[in-house]
Amino acid sequence: MANDLSQLSFFTESYPPYNYRESHELKGIAVDLLLAAVSKVDDRLDPNSIQLVPWARGYKLTLSGVNTVLFSTTRTPFREPMFEWVGPIATTRVVLFAPTAKQLKIANIADIKKHMIGTIRDDIGEQAVLNMGVPRTQIMQAHNAHSLLYMLQRERIDMWAYEEFVGRWLIKRAAIKIDEFEAVYTLKESELYYAFSLDSDPKLRALLQLGVDRVKANIQENGLSEYQNILSKYQ
Incomplete structure (x- = not known):
C-alpha cells in the first residue's frame, strides 16, 4: 500500500x-x-x-x-x-481572550452578547459564539489570528474567540507579556x-x-x- x-x-x-x-x-x-x-x-x-x-x-x-x-x-x-x-x-480548549486591564467578567451568554468579538470565518471560535446565539453584528471577522491580536490590542474588539494554547503561543511570539491578556470564558473543550x-x-x-x-x-x-x-x- x-x-x-x-x-x-x-x-x-x-x-x-x-x-x-x-x-x-x-x-x-x-x-x-x-x-x-x-x-x-x-x-x-x-x-x-x-x-x-x-x-x-x-x-x-x-x-x-x-x-x-x-x-x-x-x-x-x-x-x-x-x-x-x-x-x-x-x-483543545476554545476561550474568549480579553485584555487583563479591562477586568471583564463574563458569567454567561448574555454577558458575551454585550461585547464585540473577533473571530476567523468558519473557525471553531466563531462557530461556538454563533451557536450561542451571538448576533453577527457583534462579530468582527479577520483573515488570521495575528490580525485579531492587533485588533484586540487597539480595542477595535473587546474579546477574541480562539484556541487557548494557540492564542498564548501567538501572544508570546508577538513579544507581548502573556499577562496582558486573560481567558475570561471557556467556549468549548x-x-x-x-x-x-x-x-x-x-x-x-x-x-x-x-x-x-x-x-x-x-x-x-x-x-x-x-x-x-x-x-x-x-x-
Whole structure:
C-alpha cells in the first residue's frame, strides 16, 4: 500500500504550535504526528505537498472534496457529519481572550452578547459564539489570528474567540507579556483531528488511524511514547 496516502490533498493553516511555517518549513505537533504516523505504516508523504492556506479556504475545499484532509480541525457535533475523522491529535480548549486591564467578567451568554468579538470565518471560535446565539453584528471577522491580536490590542474588539494554547503561543511570539491578556470564558473543550472529506477512501483513513495509534503506543528509551516526545518539543 506504499504511497497510497499521497493520493490525498492535505491542507493546513497557520495554527501554532499545532501547524505552522517557520523558515520555509512546515512544523508543529500535528505535522510531526502526521509524518510519524505515515512512516509507521510504511507509507510516504512529502511534507512539501502539504498546503498552508487560510482556514476558510481549507475548510471549504475539504467540505467539497475531492480526497482532501484538513488539520488541525476541532471535532464538534456540528461538524461531525461534514467530515470523516482520524485522530485525535490533541485536546483543545476554545476561550474568549480579553485584555487583563479591562477586568471583564463574563458569567454567561448574555454577558458575551454585550461585547464585540473577533473571530476567523468558519473557525471553531466563531462557530461556538454563533451557536450561542451571538448576533453577527457583534462579530468582527479577520483573515488570521495575528490580525485579531492587533485588533484586540487597539480595542477595535473587546474579546477574541480562539484556541487557548494557540492564542498564548501567538501572544508570546508577538513579544507581548502573556499577562496582558486573560481567558475570561471557556467556549468549548474538545479534541483536534485530521478531518477527511466525505468522499475519501475509508481504507486510507484506516491506514492513517493505524499509524497514529502506533505512534501513541510506541514507548521510547526515555519511557515516554513517541507522541509524548512530539508534544514536549512544543511546550
